[in-house]
Amino acid sequence: MFFTFWGLSTLKRRAELKEKNIFEKLLALMTPSGTEEMPLSQLNFFGVGAKLLRFMMKQKDVATLEELIEMAREMDVRMIACQMSMDVMGIRKEELIDGIEVGGAATYLGDAVKSKVTLFI
Numbered sequence: 529m530f531f532t533f534w535g536l537s538t539l540k541r542r543a544e545l546k547e548k549n550i551f552e553k554l555l556a557l558m559t560p561s562g563t564e565e566m567p568l569s570q571l572n573f574f575g576v577g578a579k580l581l582r583f584m585m586k587q588k589d590v591a592t593l594e595e596l597i598e599m600a601r602e603m604d605v606r607m608i609a610c611q612m613s614m615d616v617m618g619i620r621k622e623e624l625i626d627g628i629e630v631g632g633a634a635t636y637l638g639d640a641v642k643s644k645v646t647l648f649i
Contacts, residue, residue: 529600529605529606529607529608529646529647529648530608530610530633530636530640530646530647530648531607531608531609531610531613532610532612532613532648533610533613533616533617534559536609536610536613536614536617536619536624537559537560537561537562537563537565537566538562538563538566538593538597539607539609539624539625539628540559540560540561540562540619540623540624540625541561541562541623541624541625542561542562542623543556543557543559543561543623544556544620544622544623545557547620548618549618551618552617552618553618555617555618556618556619559617561623562625563592563593563594563597564594566578568581597625601627606629606639607627607628607629608628608629608630608631608635608636609621609624609628609629609630609631610631610632610633610636611630611631611632612632612633614630636648
């Protein structure tokens, strides 16, 4: 799985502000730090939409995004954070959850050519 730009929010565990320039700090404050802070597209309604969807998923016994990520990690799914996007957005490896590789599109494409399934997020 290759995560770039806004997809990187999925992999973040926290926003780190030290050693960032003003633009990187602003972007870090404006983007979610992790899956639980992510809005629900146009149906977010100030956070109520995301909470409602999580509630409905729990009632239907549907795995959460956090559980799905953990399952993928247990199955040794490679998760690669785009180095270029991280550089542009001022995201450092220390801000990501453990076990995430950092690489460029070439890293992703090199494996994608040999894989039966690939995801570009």
